[in-house]
Amino acid sequence: MKSRIRKREQDPDITRRSRLLLYVAFGAFALLLGRLYWLQVVESERYRNLAENNRLRLRTVRAPRGLILDRKGRAIAETQGSFDLVCSPVDVMDLEAEIGLLAEIVEFDVDNNEVLDKIRTAKRTNPFSGITVARDLRFEQVSVIEFNRENLPGFSVLVAAKRSYPYGTAFAHVLGYVGEASPQELDQSKDDSLAMGDLVGKYGLERLMDDDLRGVNGGRKVEVDAAGRDQRLVEEVPSRSGGAVHTSLDADLQVTAQDALGNRAGAVIALAPRTGEVLAFFSGPAFDPNVFARGIRKAEWQALNTDPRKPMQNKGLQGTYAPGSTIKPFLAMAALEEKMQEREKLVFCPGSYRLGNRVFRCWREKGHGAVDMYRAIVQSCDVYFYTLGLKLGPDRVAKLEKDAGLGTITGIDLPGERKGLVPDAEWKRTVSKERWYDYESVLLGIGQGAVHLTPLEVSVGYAALATGGEVMGPRVVSKVIAKDGKVRVHAPKMLRKLPWTPENVEFIRKALAGVVNDYGTGGAAKLPGIVVGGKTGTAQVASVKGKMIKSEDLPYEIRDHAWFVAFAPVDDPQIVVAAMVEHGGHGGSAAAPIVKAVMQEFFRTRPVGPPRKEGA
Amino acid sequence: MTGPSKWARMDWPLLINALALCAIGLLNVYSGTRVHGTPGTALVVKQLVWILLGVAGFFAVFLISDGFIEETANGFFLAVLLLLVVVLLAGKVRGGAQRWIAFGAFNFQPSEFAKIAVTLALARYLSSKYRYGGIGLKEFLPGIGFVLAPFLLVALQPDLGSAGVFLFILAGMAVVACVHWKVLAFFAAAGVGAVPVLWFFMKEYQRQRVLTFMNPELDPLGAGYHVIQSKIAVGSGGIIGKGYLQGTQGSLRFLPEQHTDFAFAVFSEEWGFLGSLLLLALFLLLVYRLFFLAAGSQDRFASVACGGIAVFFRTHMVINLAMVCGLFPVVGIPLPFVSYGGSSMLTGMMALGVAANLSRSRFTFQGSGGRGRGIDS
Numbered sequence: 001m002k003s004r005i006r007k008r009e010q011d012p013d014i015t016r017r018s019r020l021l022l023y024v025a026f027g028a029f030a031l032l033l034g035r036l037y038w039l040q041v042v043e044s045e046r047y048r049n050l051a052e053n054n055r056l057r058l059r060t061v062r063a064p065r066g067l068i069l070d071r072k073g074r075a076i077a078e079t080q081g082s083f084d085l086v087c088s089p090v091d092v093m094d095l096e097a098e099i100g101l102l103a104e105i106v107e108f109d110v111d112n113n114e115v116l117d118k119i120r121t122a123k124r125t126n127p128f129s130g131i132t133v134a135r136d137l138r139f140e141q142v143s144v145i146e147f148n149r150e151n152l153p154g155f156s157v158l159v160a161a162k163r164s165y166p167y168g169t170a171f172a173h174v175l176g177y178v179g180e181a182s183p184q185e186l187d188q189s190k191d192d193s194l195a196m197g198d199l200v201g202k203y204g205l206e207r208l209m210d211d212d213l214r215g216v217n218g219g220r221k222v223e224v225d226a227a228g229r230d231q232r233l234v235e236e237v238p239s240r241s242g243g244a245v246h247t248s249l250d251a252d253l254q255v256t257a258q259d260a261l262g263n264r265a266g267a268v269i270a271l272a273p274r275t276g277e278v279l280a281f282f283s284g285p286a287f288d289p290n291v292f293a294r295g296i297r298k299a300e301w302q303a304l305n306t307d308p309r310k311p312m313q314n315k316g317l318q319g320t321y322a323p324g325s326t327i328k329p330f331l332a333m334a335a336l337e338e339k340m341q342e343r344e345k346l347v348f349c350p351g352s353y354r355l356g357n358r359v360f361r362c363w364r365e366k367g368h369g370a371v372d373m374y375r376a377i378v379q380s381c382d383v384y385f386y387t388l389g390l391k392l393g394p395d396r397v398a399k400l401e402k403d404a405g406l407g408t409i410t411g412i413d414l415p416g417e418r419k420g421l422v423p424d425a426e427w428k429r430t431v432s433k434e435r436w437y438d439y440e441s442v443l444l445g446i447g448q449g450a451v452h453l454t455p456l457e458v459s460v461g462y463a464a465l466a467t468g469g470e471v472m473g474p475r476v477v478s479k480v481i482a483k484d485g486k487v488r489v490h491a492p493k494m495l496r497k498l499p500w501t502p503e504n505v506e507f508i509r510k511a512l513a514g515v516v517n518d519y520g521t522g523g524a525a526k527l528p529g530i531v532v533g534g535k536t537g538t539a540q541v542a543s544v545k546g547k548m549i550k551s552e553d554l555p556y557e558i559r560d561h562a563w564f565v566a567f568a569p570v571d572d573p574q575i576v577v578a579a580m581v582e583h584g585g586h587g588g589s590a591a592a593p594i595v596k597a598v599m600q601e602f603f604r605t606r607p608v609g610p611p612r613k614e615g616a
Numbered sequence: 617m618t619g620p621s622k623w624a625r626m627d628w629p630l631l632i633n634a635l636a637l638c639a640i641g642l643l644n645v646y647s648g649t650r651v652h653g654t655p656g657t658a659l660v661v662k663q664l665v666w667i668l669l670g671v672a673g674f675f676a677v678f679l680i681s682d683g684f685i686e687e688t689a690n691g692f693f694l695a696v697l698l699l700l701v702v703v704l705l706a707g708k709v710r711g712g713a714q715r716w717i718a719f720g721a722f723n724f725q726p727s728e729f730a731k732i733a734v735t736l737a738l739a740r741y742l743s744s745k746y747r748y749g750g751i752g753l754k755e756f757l758p759g760i761g762f763v764l765a766p767f768l769l770v771a772l773q774p775d776l777g778s779a780g781v782f783l784f785i786l787a788g789m790a791v792v793a794c795v796h797w798k799v800l801a802f803f804a805a806a807g808v809g810a811v812p813v814l815w816f817f818m819k820e821y822q823r824q825r826v827l828t829f830m831n832p833e834l835d836p837l838g839a840g841y842h843v844i845q846s847k848i849a850v851g852s853g854g855i856i857g858k859g860y861l862q863g864t865q866g867s868l869r870f871l872p873e874q875h876t877d878f879a880f881a882v883f884s885e886e887w888g889f890l891g892s893l894l895l896l897a898l899f900l901l902l903v904y905r906l907f908f909l910a911a912g913s914q915d916r917f918a919s920v921a922c923g924g925i926a927v928f929f930r931t932h933m934v935i936n937l938a939m940v941c942g943l944f945p946v947v948g949i950p951l952p953f954v955s956y957g958g959s960s961m962l963t964g965m966m967a968l969g970v971a972a973n974l975s976r977s978r979f980t981f982q983g984s985g986g987r988g989r990g991i992d993s
């Protein structure tokens with residue numbers, strides 16, 4: 001044993017070498033110490049932030065969008081729960097593979113590449129945001145996703161709010177629709193109240209009242225693990241839901257209007273004449289705003305935009321049409337107010353009217369014989385109004401019509417309103433550098449020629465006839481209960497009070513009542529127990545030479561537009577209804593039944609009292 | 617010869633130092649394995665068993681009679697080589713590498729034991745070739761053979777990290793055993809020249825690790841992820857740390873291998889710069905003590921072996937800490953006594969047992985039993 005131990009007192013070099021290695025160790029530890037000092041003392045703040053970014057996610061708690069209600073307090077636009085597939089870009093591991101899997105297991109509605117691009121962009125610009133990939137998943141889809149959760153890091157199913165329109169297509173153009181805020185909308189949003197993925201109104205009341213309807217988003221600060229799963233709620237700021245918008249619309253009336261128009265194209269508008277309240281406002285064909293709420297597909301959008309009957313257009317205030325005979329009461333009114341023609345004056349109608357070498361036909365080939373103003377309105381005699389148009393000339397007619405709201409912006413609280421045209425001599429000079437010709441005055445008498453109006457303008461004009469000269473600004477919103485609880489009432493707004501002579505007003509009303517009740521053209525709108533007054537209109541789209549051809553026999557695109565505008569009860573008008581059917585044929589047969597249906601529904605729940613004596 | 621008893625010649629500071637590190641490690645395993653709220657008690661108990669086994673191993677080795685270790689060094693070395701071959705043929709594959717042998721419920725890594733075996737066999741060879749003025753190239757070359765065989769076997773697993781440790785041990789022991797300067801310089805130059813060759817033989821994931829080490833931001837969610845998350849853990853600890861069990865990088869699973877190779881990241885996140893300082897001090901003390909024993913031993917084999925063991929610990933500590941701090945590519949080298957793991961714990965404790973055993977010889981020729989004369993003697 002002793003022999004095995006080699007004394008090494010004579011080996012000082014081993015000691016020296018050991019010491020050298022210890023110094024190397026010192027050096028290495030000094031280096032580590034320096035590194036730790038750098039990381040933990042100098043750069044500590046930066047790494048602390050990075051750790052917090054790792055750990056904490058700010059999740060937007062979207063505020064529910066406010067309700068839109070009808071006049072009876074029924075929700076016509078509401079917010080419901082929906083299972084949405086949401087992506088947190090930063091937590092996604094293999095985007096292509098995961099999207100592929102998702103497309104396979106939930107049969108994606110959304111275009112795959114679109115989603116891919118969106119997530120890729122967000123991964124660079126806003127990795128901690130949440131991107132909604134698919135909305136309103138079915139229960140089976142949710143369970144399959146949850147089952148595959150381990151393979152889908154960064155994707156999760158969240159309960160989110162969905163905009164829902166219980167009446168479907170009925171309120172399409174009035175309510176409009178919502179969609180995710182576009183990049184421009186995000187940029188323009190004041191005070192940054194819009195978050196990515198928020199829904200904003202894109203059309204209709206949803207757009208017009210967006211500030212009121214949109215709530216204030218809240219936030220949840222949550223701790224997540226490395227796989228992006230929520231572990232713990234750190235802090236929460238609750239969201240505040242949007243305000244409620246009360247409208248004067250009546251859902252029953254609206255549905256009736258939709259049903260009455262059926263699958264024909266056109267517009268049906270019902271107003272309360274004394275307040276300007278819009279009771280119903282339907283444009284057909286319509287779209288289903290629910291489709292927009294769940295995210296419209298490209299093909300659906302294309303179909304809507306290429307449909308020749310323009311479902312995205314609100315025909316009630318964006319479509320302009322020749323008013324046809326519905327214009328006649330305004331000419332009569334102008335003649336009486338200007339004292340240009342007595343009511344009793346008889347005009348002989350042989351079936352046509354000759355001016356120079358032009359012949360203007362009356363719709364009744366064999367003529368009306370001698371007619372006074374009352375008969376001319378009731379029978380809608382064209383020859384009478386040819387002569388009246390010529391007698392009045394364009395400027396007098398235009399003045400009265402514009403005063404009554406025709407050819408003007410009515411200022412309704414719906415976006416996109418267009419203005420029709422009521423021509424006068426001045427207009428003719430400016431537009432075609434030509435003088436006004438007499439034949440144009442003749443056409444003026446029956447609402448043909450340059451004149452074209454929106455159904456809304458016609459409704460407002462008839463409301464003025466119904467009220468005896470009160471031109472009320474039409475409005476849909478009656479009251480807003482704002483986010484902060486404050487109530488804003490939208491009071492009726494009178495645009496003008498026209499100094500019409502009561503006797504003249506009384507006469508026109510009586511004549512319009514005659515149209516419906518005294519063997520006139522509007523008999524189809526007759527209601528039992530209620531005196532309806534209205535006027536038919538059949539507006540020519542194309543002039544057909546030669547023999548009279550029934551409108552029904554013409555090809556659809558050149559068939560006449562059918563009008564019927566009425567109010568009731570005549571001695572105390574509570575409702576004005578205008579129906580315009582594009583290429584519908586005769587007003588009396590195509591449009592009058594629609595008005596009747598709407599009025600019937602209106603009076604079903606509103607008993608009419610004994611007739612009130614006007615001016616009593 | 618009748619010197620003081622073995623127990624009287626026991627180097628207690630060495631064991632106490634190691635146990636202090638074990639205690640820190642145990643606390644850290646508890647924190648590192650808890651998953652938000654639920655504590656990882658199971659692994660803590662397992663680690664405690666490993667520590668007790670390790671201490672038993674320490675004393676078992678310490679109590680081996682004088683000279684036996686040196687005599688059996690070559691046999692031990694051959695046995696471990698055999699185990700390495702067995703691992704390659706029948707070992708368990710985990711994470712793309714064949715490193716483990718299943719042993720009941722426990723898996724162990726022969727490459728860990730190989731580190732002690734190589735140290736002892738090399739110490740025996742080099743100390744027998746000692747010559748004042750330095751060992752020459754001819755005598756040194758067979759010594760390289762002791763390292764080359766296990767190096768290749770481990771590199772084949774593939775475990776380049778552990779294989780690299782053998783080279784550090786070889787280099788360190790060559791220095792302690794007084795290999796001639798010119799020979800050392802020659803091999804240092806050859807080592808530098810070998811880097812491109814090594815690159816050629818690396819597997820793709822190993823190259824990726826080196827590349828991402830150079831620039832972790834190349835692939836922040838892929839290969840660079842470990843380095844970035846580890847630096848975030850360490851850096852976010854700040855000066856005083858987030859507090860025990862308050863770290864988020866580990867418990868929320870942002871750190872990979874948070875209780876094994878990246879244990880220090882968990883520790884320094886919770887204990888901050890001050891905690892790191894303490895841990896570094898304990899490690900430095902351990903390494904210092906081992907070099908002190910190497911310098912002070914009366915026995916040439918004991919000196920060279922202790923030097924080798926010191927190099928073994930120093931290499932592990934420095935590489936692991938450097939890796940966690942983002943100063944070294946990610947390699948699977950655990951932090952002695954602190955990382956969770958049985959093979960590492962047993963190896964560490966038995967290596968210290970060897971050092972304690974060999975250091976008994978300090979007293980043999982001193983007669984008076986005076987303590988070692990320190991490193992400057």
